[in-house]
Amino acid sequence: MGLDYKKAGVDIDAGNQAVELIKEDVKSTFGPEVMTGLGGFGGLFKPDLSNYQNPVLVSGTDGVGTKLKLAFELNIHNTIGIDLVAMSVNDILAQGAQPLFFLDYLAAGKLEPKKTAEIVKGIAAGCKQAGAALIGGETAEMTGFYQPGEYDLAGFAVGIVDQDQIITGKEITAGDLVIGLKSDGLHSNGFTLARAALFDKAGYDYTAQVKGLEKNLGEELLRPTKIYVKTVLEILAGFEIKGIAHITGGGLIENLPRILSAGLKAEIRRKSWQPQIIFKLIQEAGEIAEKEMYRTFNMGIGMILVIHKKDKDQILDKLKQMGEEACLIGEIKAGAGDSSLELK
Known part of the structure; x- marks a missing residue:
């Protein structure tokens, strides 16, 4: 009759089910640089640096903002992940960086495995468009924190560029x-x-x-x-x-x-x-x-x-x-x- 985590509002089994549903989509973004699968405490990525003289890592993070409300209202969740990836990889691209890998954070009041799988399907699609591996993520069930049916997303991209190829805008002059x-x-x-x-x-x-x-x-x-x-x-x-x-x-x-x-x-x-x-x-x-x-x-x-x-x-x-x-x-x-x- 005592409380457990599920009765309190967090369903660990639903989280495990969501991981099973997203495995193939996540793996579809992997290249030979990815050294780990789902389930580790950290994602391992070994970049090929043979084409770089003085490599510099470039990072970016962003969310999707209130566009999420449209996904809630329309009950369409398989494209919002593309937005998530785009906002970060387009930012680091502005400095000439090639995206290497991406991580996501998904938080919801109640975890719905099928909806989670649809969201991650979009994230994986965005990663493939960007040539980035989806090497990690976090799914948080936060009962009472979000309204029923709502969730939030954040994303984090890491890319690479040679130091002398970084685009800063300092070379721009009148006439360009x-x-x-x-x-x-x-x-x-x-x-x-x-x-x-x-x-x-x-x-x-x-x-x-x-x-x-x-x-x-x-x-x-x-x-x-x-x-x-x-x-x-x-x-x-x-x-x-x-x-x-x-x-x-x-x-x-x-x-x-x-x-x-x-x-x-x-x-x-x-x-x-x-x-x-x-x-x-x-x-x-x-x-x-x-x-x-x-x-x-x-x-x-x-x-x-x-x-x-x-x-x-x-x-x-x-x-x-x-x-x-x-x-x-x-x-x-x-x-x-x-x-x-x-x-x-």
Whole structure:
């Protein structure tokens, strides 16, 4: 009649069942560098350093934010893990790093093995897109801490780059050009504002069919974050890239100036690309000022490359050959004071 852990709210057997369900998906991300399987206290990874003169490890961590609420509402859990991976690997990619491995943290009020397996299936899919091994993770059942049906995710990526190949943006000068790689929609930023505009203010339903959208509104918003790793690494192998910016929270306005030195500004031509319809829908639904849109959302550009002017045509041609939607969106100019961005 006494208490045990299950009666108190934590089901160890459910946790063990979840591990069994995710084993094959996790193993599918392994390469020869992985020296351990599931169940160890730590993940073992032996990198091949033969192609590096002075290797430097680059790490990044992130979550998915309130985009998780859409996964809860729509009961779709097999793509949110791609977002989790993307947010970290795209960040370390901005310094020229090739992702090596990834770890995840999943916490829920009540552990549901099948749902956990769906989430990890997405994480494994993201790792395969990024060329990273999913070598470890933690699943925490925290009864009473989360609302029923809700969970939280965090991810941690480690990559590698030769020290003299680290991309810092210090080589960027006036006259360099800015290439934008198209996003797949909102990615994983700005969902608090998007939900407030679309659902609270405008009264849309998740199942709403909006002209111009390929999916219903909820599914369109849940579209996974694009992972740019393989594309950008291939460009780096053939060209000198002077700066890379991952366009996440803060949008173009805050992320591009992060890689510019003082006395430089980026002039971005808004009409050089067409943001997806979802951005216009959000702006109109919430009556949101244009500057606020560009400061909150990626507005159709998920990654930026700053390049030599002489390489423009070759890089754009190469990106097109790889099936990447990319366009010239601006130029670096001399400015005054701190680095900045001007939308023209």
